[in-house]
Amino acid sequence: MLTLASARIIAEAVLQKGHELGLDPLTAAVLDPGGHLVVLNRDDGSGILRPEIAIGKAWGVLGLGLPARELARRAERMPGFFAALNAMSGGKVVPVPGGVLIRSPDGVVAGAVGVSGDTSDQDEACALHGVRAAGLQPWVDGDRPPS
Numbered sequence: 007m008l009t010l011a012s013a014r015i016i017a018e019a020v021l022q023k024g025h026e027l028g029l030d031p032l033t034a035a036v037l038d039p040g041g042h043l044v045v046l047n048r049d050d051g052s053g054i055l056r057p058e059i060a061i062g063k064a065w066g067v068l069g070l071g072l073p074a075r076e077l078a079r080r081a082e083r084m085p086g087f088f089a090a091l092n093a094m095s096g097g098k099v100v101p102v103p104g105g106v107l108i109r110s111p112d113g114v115v116a117g118a119v120g121v122s123g124d125t126s127d128q129d130e131a132c133a134l135h136g137v138r139a140a141g142l143q144p145w146v147d148g149d150r151p152p153s
Contacts, residue, residue: 008038008108008116010045012140016108016119017047019139023132024049024124032123032132035060036108039117041068049123056122063105063129064120065098071115073146074130077101104129107145108137116142 013036020034031049033056038044046057067074081088081101092099103126110116119136121129137144 007110007114008036008044008142012142013044013117014047015140016136016142017045018136020119020121020132020136021047021049023135024128027128027132029124029128029132031056032121032129033057033060034133034136035064035120037061037064037068037118037120039068039115041065044117052123059100059122060104060120062098062100062120063102063122064118065095065105066101067105067107067120068115068118069095069099071107073107074101074103074105074126075146077105078103102126104133106130106133106137109143109145111141111143113143115145 016036017034024032031052033048033052036045066077078101105120108117119133121133134144
């Protein structure tokens with residue numbers, strides 16, 4: 007399952023991958039299965055809204071139990087639903103790539119990571135790297151839903 011130690015590994019690996027790729031300063035937020043912040047890690051120079059965006063990306067995938075790319079597709083098709091969802095959640099849902107569900111080795115949802123700072127595709131790549139660096143499994147588009 008997601009521990010403080012594994013959450014730290016995820017957040018650190020996200021930033022390291024961003025450095026390797028020469029990305030803009032990143033912020034990584036790791037949430038437990040209940041949506042509580044476990045670790046927030048940010049590069050020097052990361053923008054002041056990046057923590058909220060990273061948390062919103064993670065919170066959205068966790069709250070709806072879907073990969074971020076699917077959330078983005080649904081947000082385009084159902085803007086009224088997502089407007090209502092954001093209203094009732096206090097604006098917590100950011101339905102764009104960069105949020106990744108974390109699964110334990112047996113497939114159970116263990117939490118989520120959200121990354122913000124560069125393009126959504128780059129944010130997602132770093133999130134996936136971070137989850138794998140901790141020995142956990144990300145749930146991405148095309149995977150079977152976690153149990």
